[in-house]
Amino acid sequence: MALTFYNTASRKKEPFSLLPGNDTVKMYCCGPTVYHYAHIGNLRTYIFEDTLCRTLEYYGYKLNHIVNITDVGHLTSDGDTGDDKMEKGAAREGKSVWEIAKYYTDAFMKDWHALNIEEPTRWTKATDHIQEQIDLVKTLEEKGYTYRTSDGIYFDSLKDKHYADFARLDVEHLQQGSRIDMGEKRAPTDFALWKFSPKDKKRLMEWDSPWGVGFPGWHIECSAMAMKYNGPTLDIHCGGTDHIRVHHTNEIAQSECATGKPFARFWMHGEFLRLDGNKMSKSSGEFLTVSVLMDKGYNPMDYRLFALTSHYRNYLNFSFESLDSAREALKSLHKKTDPLIGKATAIESEEAKKWQQEFKDAIGDDLNMPRALGILNSVLKTELSDGEKAALVADFDKVLGLKLDQPREEYAKKQDPNAVDDTAEIEALIAQRTEARKSKNWAESDRIRDLLKEKGVEIKDSKDGTTWKRV
RNA sequence: GGCGACGUACCCAAGUUGGUAAGGGGCGAGUCUGCAAAACUCUUAUUCCCCGGUUCGAGUCCGGGCGUUGCCUCCA
Incomplete structure (x- = not known):
């Protein structure tokens, strides 16, 4: 079966392949804004993207996988109002914005590695690419897609005939929406490309530009960095489902208007994790992090397995009951796989090859990890030799990333420096x-x-x- | 108001082009045991929110309800 992904752009599953002449998958994934800890809902999306990368690699593709770190302040609301999230974080903790960015970037990386998410080809920081962003805005300005207001340079969305296509927006009805703060914008769908620093106070993060001192708009960084490292057309662009409407729509508009080429061939979006049936969000205060789970005695792999038990395009409800269920499942998985470690032989029998193919079909069918897990369990129940079972487990775990190559005790040990040897x-x-x-x-x-x-x-x-x- | 998603056993969850309900957890039973624990084995949906329709056949397709929920403001 061919490798197939659901493409948000067409709202259909489509066979995946590279354009002729290409040998590397050009990927870009929207990363975190480092003004606070990432919660386990955020991390669910990165686990989804990790299974995507691992699946592509399983199918033999090479990747150029870019993940951005948004370390420049974005406003908490569109238009003129709202605080800068980075500056707000800095004020909250009495640190500089740069310290905040560093601190939360480190925390994010720690969670990333704890969850056994593969390192991307390159991490890109927004503040390291200010010039690229300015250049992109300049191009848009030259092509006549921008206009100036008292507080910034804006993208003129009405000039882009295809603006509404991706998210299937009904622009006319959108204008009836009550939560849009127009400011001086000409259309509700217009968005800032470059914002001017306020005249009365100095921002902690600001840069010179042809239009005046200020900072980049909140969509331009992704377009600039994605295209710098992957060229005008990406093979796959991912992010959370919340990005479809605004962020990705705007990325497409500004990128395609600048280059005249399609921005991404495949768009893939992860659905939210819910808590008690509702969205888990940073703004509402309480949220769960990987460290909180670890403090409660869970292993990060428990959470990873939990995330893998549902399909990335369906919402998943978090509860400790479900996490316990995943922890138990991982424990019993290890009971079966630990004795197999180091025993792998070649996969030769017809039956073993059949299971391997089934696994490949499952992950290739729009990353159906729940089905893949079912196949792993089935394999462990078969009469196959330990050697072939061990080989299949190792093979599957390249995609599942559950660290089944290590005995459970080895990583489940509690690191308590005060423990007395009794x-x-x-x-x-x-x-x-x-x-x-x-x-x-x-x-x-x-x-x-x-x-x-x-x-x-x-x-x-x-x-x-x-x-x-x-x- | 616009655009979406979801509703499968006690819980989580898969279900490919319609062909007769994966898997995990839990519960229960058995083997073992002084009793436990652990381990192993077995068991757990005549049925897929409801009502119609298409079909030889529908969880899967069509129509209509009901319920839950996301995005449209920074957000994974």
Whole structure:
């Protein structure tokens, strides 16, 4: 079966292939604005993009995968009003915007790696590409797609005949919308390309430009960076579903008007994670982060598996009950895969090849990870040799990224620097209990077992004696 | 007001061009055990929100309801 992706542009699944003469998939994924921690909903989208990258690699493609870091302040609302998110973050924490950007970028990278998301080919920071953004605005200005107001340079969306196509906007009805602050804009769909710094105060982040001191509009960075590293036409552009309406529509408009070429062939969008049936959002205050989950005793791979249990285009409701379910599932997966580590042989039998093909079909069918997980479970139940099973697990995990190549204990160990080594004490207690059991003193035996349980030690009696582990 | 998504067992969730309901968790049962725990085995939807229609046949297609929810403001 051919590799197939759902393309937001056509609203259909389409077979994926590269344009003739190309050997690398040109990808761009919208990254975070580093003014706060990323929550697990944000991370769900990056896990989706990671499965996309891994699937493309599984199918033999090379990638030029760009992820941006938005470290320049965007306004909290369109038009003249609203605060700058970066400056707001800085004020909140009494730091400079640059410190804020650095701090939250580091935090983001930490989560990214904890979730075993593959490193992109290149991270690009918006503030490292101010000139490219200015150049792009200049091109648009030369081609007559811009106009000036008292607070900035705007894109004239009515000049772009195709503006409404991508998101299938009904521009006339859009104008009835109540939440649009027009300011001096000519049309509700117009957007800022360059904003001027306020005359009465100095911004922490501002740059010189042909139009005056200011800062770039909030869509231009993606177009500028995507095209700098991938050329005018991308193969795949991704992001969260919320970007379809405004951000990606505007990216397409400014990019295509500047180059006259299609901006991206495939557009893929991840659906939101919900919390109690509602959107998880930074602005509403409370939100869950990877560190919060880890503090509660979960492993990042528990969350990754949880994210993989549903399709990226469906919303997924987060609950601790579901996360527990994923944690249990991962545990029992490891029970089966840990003994297979290091035993991989070649995949030779017809049956093993058939399973491998089924897996490939599942991930190639618009990244159907739930189905792929089902196939992994089925393989582990088959009568295949350990060697072939081990090979298939390793092969599948290249895409699933669940670290099935490492035994669970190895990464599940709690890193507690204050932990006291009480192994000797525990073993002494177990020896006592063994004596009690020999003399059939069950009351004493059970008492010691309860005592150990309080210490977080679980014991297991078998024919060959008693074994224990920390839980 | 405009444009969308979703509704499958106790929970999560897949279901390819319509052909007779994957998988995971949980529950329950059994084996084992002094009892536990762990492990292993088995079990868990005559049915897919409701009502019509097309069809030999529909969770899958069409029409109409109901419910939940997202975007249209920075947002993954």
